[in-house]
Amino acid sequence: MIKVGIVGGTGYTGVELVRLLLRHPGVTLEVITSRSEAGKDVSELFPSLRGEVELKFSQPSVEAYQNCDLVFFATPNTTAMTQAEELLQAGIKIIDLAADFRIKDVKIWEQWYGATHACPALIEEAVYGLPELNREAIRSARLVANPGCHPISVILAVLPLLANSMIDPRSIIADCKSGVSGAGRKADLGLAFCEVTESVKAYAVSGHRHLPEIREILRILNADVELVFTPHLVPMVRGIHATVYADALQSGDLVQTLYQDFYRDEPFVDVMPSGSHPETRSVRGANVCQIAVHYLEQSNKFVVLSVEDNLVKGAAGQAIQNMNLMFGLDEAMGLENPGMIP
Amino acid sequence: MIKVGIVGGTGYTGVELVRLLLRHPGVTLEVITSRSEAGKDVSELFPSLRGEVELKFSQPSVEAYQNCDLVFFATPNTTAMTQAEELLQAGIKIIDLAADFRIKDVKIWEQWYGATHACPALIEEAVYGLPELNREAIRSARLVANPGCHPISVILAVLPLLANSMIDPRSIIADCKSGVSGAGRKADLGLAFCEVTESVKAYAVSGHRHLPEIREILRILNADVELVFTPHLVPMVRGIHATVYADALQSGDLVQTLYQDFYRDEPFVDVMPSGSHPETRSVRGANVCQIAVHYLEQSNKFVVLSVEDNLVKGAAGQAIQNMNLMFGLDEAMGLENPGMIP
Amino acid sequence: MIKVGIVGGTGYTGVELVRLLLRHPGVTLEVITSRSEAGKDVSELFPSLRGEVELKFSQPSVEAYQNCDLVFFATPNTTAMTQAEELLQAGIKIIDLAADFRIKDVKIWEQWYGATHACPALIEEAVYGLPELNREAIRSARLVANPGCHPISVILAVLPLLANSMIDPRSIIADCKSGVSGAGRKADLGLAFCEVTESVKAYAVSGHRHLPEIREILRILNADVELVFTPHLVPMVRGIHATVYADALQSGDLVQTLYQDFYRDEPFVDVMPSGSHPETRSVRGANVCQIAVHYLEQSNKFVVLSVEDNLVKGAAGQAIQNMNLMFGLDEAMGLENPGMIP
């Protein structure tokens, strides 16, 4: 059994990790830390876990994790980078669900995250944890940077087109609609029920932190990539719907087959039948990205629709998929639950 | 492996049965029938099940179930009663998730359901499938009447008080708040998003079909029981919150201990700490009823709060718990998932 | 034109006052104060008011209100009581939408609000601003205590029964379902979208501040009143649905006529036809309380259903109705808008 710990277990990503890890047959959950809730029963904060987990929140420290083979950082940005080195030296692998190690260009990272990177030496080693792109590297990684929730949905949507030079790399527009849980569990007027329900708005149109992340990854495939990324806040808890537009360089007649072939062996990417309109609810609670590709002849554009649960394939589930790879387990272990509808 | 079938698999109870049975290690799902969708892939109707289930909907018939050890009726009321006899004769056990066999007094049943009962001979044999009340009878039953969603939440809330003669049996008021999924999956203006969201209303105040069901069961414990039952429709998908009031005959000082002792060995009834206010979201997707009991000294009343997911502990999960008992499996098998929050 | 000011205009009650007063033909809005937002355009905080109001938030002070004939306190509890005396001496009338002057028994007030009352001398003079009970007193009042949102819905529901000695005064149970806006506009994890949507819970079962308020008012009609009051949080923005139960002392045969007669001349209480189930959405944005009364013969109980928009008839609209009375205007002026559905 792999022994794992969770740093910062009081957020939505943290509790989702607990929910999924509790049913994972290859893992024992050793420790959950929280500076603010140390000493409190985990199930007191999350009554959904009553009878499921006996742990209390611990103070975060290297000692707390000493029995762990792996630690998940479900913390705010800029936390993992201050502790990663010490943990790795103690032989503990790391999956950071925040953004500290996602961007290779440290200057760009520092510009977008408004901080000096505390651990630039490890950035190069860190593997961007998207198995559909980096499976082999993840298997042997000590430090995995779990991707952002929007980037996963956008990258998976556009990957087959870009890898096959089907689109103008400078024409990509990603219009994303995201549930509120992506903003985290916190006291914030902007996230209050009465402020977000029955409304839609765009945010960070001039530039969101997920933009440089998507751009850097896509430029691995084509250095000319430029994109517009517009996230919107939608009144629902879970789910991201990415609608990705790009100018076609080739006819789209065979694009359905292209997608099906591209993702044929992927356990967690589901190419829908031609003409489909995926719904975020279909993947609620499931570690799946469902994708439908459309070609509009009149305007000669591709429109790709992709949906994921931002807390599962967009965060905790993706992290467990990475863990499975890092420890030689079946990649799908503990991640087999279908979506919960209605 | 137990072989099971689902009659009427296109409703919310049906798809929830599929979701739960797919992960049940002691069961194979042999057949799902639907008159209207026969021939269609189950996963076409429910894209959340893509890659999870290969079945197509079949035409309902005894032949369709001939390989089954058990059949779940996830049909509208008055369907199971027309087929039960034939299936039982073929050696197939039955759990009816509708109301056909819930009420022993056939005259009362016929009055509330507006139909002539097609199979009165089996009513006596049918076991009311509430393990907290009827565990032993369920183990040996051929035909189980799965309780209504409201009755489960109300009965579990009030059972310890009534069994211990703590309350005036004529003073019970059950004020229930229910999510919309309880009304089923159908085209109905009254269930349209724009008609039910951002609103609350009571319904069937003068008498709801779950009233005679609750009354009959509670009168097993005390023949003098009379109650008021008022269901309310709340703008959420899953969840029932029962708020049950009753006049105290004895002081409530020890009522917390009473509840804890009463439900100590129950795998799926969770008595919350004194002073708690359970939330329906804590049990979303889980086969649990969480209960908190309050005693109000000034008015000398008990107020019991109980929450369940109407599709799980209130329907499909409850049915699987009954199935586990009927086939000698671990009662909790396949039902271990915690609630999904947020 | 009556000149009015709003103290504490950044909350939901404040912005609702602005929305309604802007269209009131007998009023000019002179000043809106806010300690935290002073200097900012009101329409910057509330873009729904762009082009509608030119005011900036001012620092609160007596000088700020010196041109006003009336000031609304849309502040947290314990604010109005520190300023009321000075304003009244300056000839400015007051409507307090908070709780400072609602309860006549200062000891009970201090016990429930956890503070020493700063202005006990004015409590006796203050008029409880429920026109259906106190119309004449409101007309001549200098200081009106606008009722709490739950108390309005509960008192109006039960008033005809109590006034006509139809019920056991010790048997009243008020089970209320409230939208989230009643908790105010603030950064609070408990009010976050992801914490309250898709869930129902009771709160303050052991005692809510609106309990002593309702009790004191109802005891004016019958000194023996005792009641249970259980508020529940429901995932919607606006609306309160009160379900009030009481033991009948007389037959309920004529209760429909009784209610219709009792409220015949009330402009803002609407007795629905016999057998109705009012919905909160029908009164969204409107200054109306819709009521339906049911008599359950078998249990000999009355069940009264009443709905209001907690921000209108439950707060801002009620306050304007009181203002109209205080200044001799048509009681309905500025309050004629029907509910907004869907």
Add this chain to the structure above:
Amino acid sequence: MIKVGIVGGTGYTGVELVRLLLRHPGVTLEVITSRSEAGKDVSELFPSLRGEVELKFSQPSVEAYQNCDLVFFATPNTTAMTQAEELLQAGIKIIDLAADFRIKDVKIWEQWYGATHACPALIEEAVYGLPELNREAIRSARLVANPGCHPISVILAVLPLLANSMIDPRSIIADCKSGVSGAGRKADLGLAFCEVTESVKAYAVSGHRHLPEIREILRILNADVELVFTPHLVPMVRGIHATVYADALQSGDLVQTLYQDFYRDEPFVDVMPSGSHPETRSVRGANVCQIAVHYLEQSNKFVVLSVEDNLVKGAAGQAIQNMNLMFGLDEAMGLENPGMIP
């Protein structure tokens, strides 16, 4: 007083017309027709109108409208075209809120609406009822085609750019997020609460009826316009958020001023400050389109955000604005209410 009638008053557009017309000082509502509800009190179907409107639904017929100066068709598509000629001959003006007269090219109309046009002779005369484009023509029109809800938000968003040749006319992408009320009031499983809440999906990606409408109107300004239009269903009742992308032909430095100048005299288009992110809730219930324009230098694209209430500026309010113009009233009469938040 202008005498008006509403044909088909049982839908969301119909009841919104009633809500707004009841407070309109220059109008009396003479008749509301409905084939299915004829004889029933309007306020029985819509309890929000109790005490506000005494009308019953009438059978639709020319006689029913004979006292009217104007009739609004709030009917499904293909109704108005069968009655328009007769009404116009009787001297009754018409505003059709459906699509019968929106598209000048009858072949395109017939292709997208799957019907033979019953009244092609009137198409040329009909005026597309967007005052920001056609104010003078509307003033003298007998027959106004009220625009579609999406087209209004998209056209107003892109009009200043297109009119000033700021963008490549073949590069327009309109990604729209719409509330559920846009789909109308009907019993339809796809609109059920449990099917649409907590989810987002695109629909009609390969072609939606609003696409040819937008295209035809925009081509009046530039014959080369081509566009992609992708509507998405969002779990809220009211509101459309259009996010419009286009390739810049000129620098966007002065685009904010351009928009402010372009819409300076428009009573119902509100250009937000530079850098804004409008929210649909800010215009809930109000006849306003709020617009924010962004220029992204790195990708040389404009991103325009526009929000409206699809039932007001997107339908009923827009129709009343047109009526005001047709009858020489103040264009804003009856439309002054600000948005209702929260």
